[in-house]
Amino acid sequence: MKKLLILSLTIILFSACGESTSKKDYKDKSLSIDERVDALLPLMSIEEKVAQMRIFHANIGTKPDKDGNLVLSKRVIKKLKLGIAGIKNPGEHIDPVTAAKMNNELQKYIIENNRWGIPALFVTESYNGVDAEGCTLFGRPMTSAASFNPELVQRQWDVVGKEARLRGMHMCHSPEADVVRDPRFGRMSEAFGEDTYLVTQMVKSAVKGVQGDYKGLGAGTHIGAVAKHFAGYGQVLGGSNFAAIEISERTLIDEIYPPFEAAVKEAKTLGIMASHGDLNGVASHGNKELLTGVLRDQWGFEGYVVSDSNDIARLFYFMKVAESPEAAAQMGLEAGIDIDLYAEDSYSYLPKMVKDNPELEKLIDRSVRRVLRTKFILGLFDNPYIDLEETKKGVRSDSSLKLARESDLESVILLKNEENTLPLNKNKSTRVALLGPLLKKNTKEMFESAVGNSNIKFIAEKGFTLTNEKGGAPELLPRNPKAIAKLVNIAKKSDVVVLFLGGDKFTAKEAYFSNSTLGDRATIDPVGPQDELVEKITALGKKVIVVLKHRRTLSINTIAAKADAILDTWDLSEFGDESTARIIFGEVSPSGKCPVTIPRSIGQLPYHYSMKEINYKKEYLFLGKGPLYPFGHGLSYGKFDYTNINVSNSEITPNTEITASVTVTNSGKVKAKEVVQMYIKDEIGSVTRPDKELKGFEKIELAPGESKTVSFTITPKMLEFTGKSMEKVLEAGDYTVKIGTSSKEYIETKFKLKK
Structure with missing residues (x-):
């Protein structure tokens, strides 16, 4: 009996030792990111978890003194006791080197004053370059969209990512992936234009640039992008911020979603910001079908979703779709909002709410896991600080x-x-x-x-x-x-x-x-x-x-x-x-080239070049015909002639591709650049179709007298649209390809889709 007891104790002791030695340490750099997150998350209290779901603005008490040393208000010190998901715009009004020094001190304070040494995300924005003092000031997104040069835009945002990281930032609430078509809207220039294809190309370039093609994140050279505002924010009624958004489901799928989908699938954006508005009556911050169903289940997004300013709380007091502040917090959590931006009256209630509803902790864990994963991707647990000497050399080079x-x-x-x-x-x-x-x-x-x-x-x-x-x-x-x-x-x-x-x-x-x-x-x-x-x-x-x-x-x-x-x-x-x-x-x-249509009058709105063909049937009394200047318009000191348009095959099938080509000649007297634009028109569809859609463009430079053949690949994917059943369809029939200098000036030829 005595031997049996000793043997049992030995087995128990051996098992306990085996368990302790197999337990993983989240500080172990040899582990995968997911393993490190799995090791850290169970250690945290519910209050610490919720702290990783909140961002506050630095203007509540984070600043340098006259010598550039960090000064924190009592309010900020209290907020940082449990750690924090992030801080918006720390050091935005000071020069890059002073900001980097202060942000190093701020990060050090945060790491040393929460139990698990979890670093914070410092977040900026970018409309004319990094939204902070002393950085390179670029043109606004709408301006750079006019270049019709995605490669140039990627290089521009590469600088944004580098300069932001060098002043101690980690995430950027940019770029905007919204399609904007209403010039009444005051935020128009923050986006990349009216056309789905153009916006998609520019957003992909911006995200890839600011993230260093994703490789710059863990290397500590770039910051993460947060594509916004998901979804339809540029379509507010009357062009009035915070107004309702009424978009047909077909338009939403075919025209509004693609830039966001590309940001997720192709550019690997680390973050998504939800829209202030609703979508056909469903508040975006409480829209589980949108933020989880589309974004995660359909597109496979693995990053975090952040609220727009105070918008989870507004589900109660502004949108009025939640019965209470606590109900608003639960609605946002269930929909898939991982981080609450600024508010004191939404996710701050979650620790108490978990006591009454323990099941909520599973959703909290889901969100915290995404936030921690982002911090590990950015390398902040292992390399949280900025080298000030690099800041001096790298900003405004x-x-x-x-x-x-x-x-x-x-x-x-x-x-x-x-x-x-x-x-x-x-x-x-x-x-x-x-x-x-x-x-x-x-x-x-x-x-x-x-x-x-x-x-x-x-x-x-x-x-x-x-x-x-x-x-x-x-x-x-x-x-x-x-x-x-x-x-x-x-x-x-x-x-x-x-x-x-x-x-x-x-x-x-x-x-x-x-x-x-x-x-x-x-x-x-x-x-x-x-x-x-x-x-x-x-x-x-x-x-x-x-x-x-x-x-x-x-x-x-x-x-x-x-x-x-x-x-x-x-x-x-x-x-x-x-x-x-x-x-x-x-x-x-x-x-x-014009990234938007320039109308003659506000009375023509809504007005964009790719409207349905039937929208062009009638003009207005006492107003000139068409727009003042069409989408894609832009003159040159050169003179470009378009000839010899052809397609490699007059037929395309669901399993083949064809090439459309055109010869462009500069018959002018100076070297000049031209944006060659390809539009496709679906002649007959089971639902009413756009007059034409941009499907490709290329910027070329020609010397006087020089010619170049420009080719575009036409794929079956380009011809898909949402049909009567609200599923993507590819319909047999006639198509026209138009290649030219704008959406109004082109030469054309035809091809057929055969099944």
């Missing part, structure tokens, strides 16, 4: 600034060039007036720098501003007749006038949740006396060039009718005026 200029030059769109007004001859003695409300303080200096030692003499005068430039809801200023008269008098004494017109960051911006903040507009005409200024100056008989700067599409009817030349620059980089001057004086030929 010469190559990055050169890239900003290159991006500008490929993004400027020449809308009009009557009688070859452009380019101007910088060797001819000319007095050039730089005038108008969108003139910058350094515009004259940039123009002088661009033309160098020449015979051009510049005079610059802003004249007036468009708004009072104050507060969340800026007010338009009254007409200033003296300022207008001054500009006209300067123009009289000049040979050529360059007018800087359009809109600015006060006339198109995000309309935040507060009622005192507005950013959307009920009209898209240029604000203030800009049309009057154009009429008065063009009446002088001078050559008038308009440089359009804006963050939303404008119905520029007067400008289009009166100006001799129009350069549409959207919102360029910090070197935008210099780049514009280089184009005006012919150093570079413009090659940008």
